[in-house]
Amino acid sequence: MILSSLELKTLTSSDLTAILELDLACFGGLWTMEGYQRELDSPNSDLLGLFSPQSSINLLGMGCFWSILEEAHITIVAVHPQYHRQGLGQALLYFLLKTACDRGLERATLEVRASNLAAISLYQKFGFQTAGRRRGYYQDNGEDAIILWLPDLQYPQFHKKLHYWESIIRDDLINSHWSLVNSP
Template sequence: MSLLDLRIQFLNTEHLSALLDLDRACFNGLWTMEGYKRELESPNSHFLGLFAPFSSTELLGMGCFWSILEEAHITILAVHPQYHHQGLGQALLYSLLQIACDRNLERATLEVRASNQVAISLYQKFGFKTAGRRRGYYRDNSEDALVLWLSGLQEPQFLSTLKDLHATVCDRLAKSSWSLVISDQPLGEKS
């Protein structure tokens, strides 16, 4: 069986239209072009894209976190609906956490819709725990958000877990005929 190479790389403003297309497919236009532009230009924002092997412009997934003091605040994680249940979300989350570790960040946090059991399950696989609830957090339907938290990113136990997660992610991707390729630019370095 031949595997198709998925490429993960940092995004920049050249990727704005692809981001908007993916946003529409995943969220029906949650963020605006200005919002994505701010994220891409912020020195505290680490924005990754997951690209298809058969297209240098087709964005299959995206993930972003802000570096705030010693914390990685994950602001978005999305995979195009056509590519759900293939391990791509795991690959993006793994990559975000690897970068956070490389940046010496000590913990990660995020908000997720209380009804989004698929996402909650993914985060729990990576060790996130529920730390609280934000009532009426989402403007579109006043749904609550769960606040998820992962601490100890610099602890030897988590660093060992991260290596295990890499193997798990690669195995999961291979079952869907994908192979993870990190771009030429090391993920720890942002252009």
């Protein structure tokens, strides 16, 4: 089996064009260049990307969270539609949670469209629980957002889960013909 290399790296201003292309493919142009530049410039924001030199698409996936007090507020988990169901979303979520853990953050939260059952399933797989609902949260269609919450990032049990998830994710990526070559 021939594996394509997959590289995770912290995104920078030099990646802005690729970020905007991925945003357009996944969200139809949700954020502007200025919005992403603010994320890249903020010391409270972590923006991670997945790249593969074997792909014609520059940026395959990205994830972002804001550090707010002791919380990681996940704002983006996006995988290019051509690369769905290959383990890239769970790899991004894992690395976001690991980065939050390494930063000393104590919990993670996010909002997800109530209709996005695939994303909700992914988040629940990682232990996120429903904490509430924001009615009419999404401006494009008035859809509700489900608020998901993951506590205890600094507890020893969570660190054991992270180690377990890493091995599962690497195996899943290999099964989808990916080899993760490095991580930040």
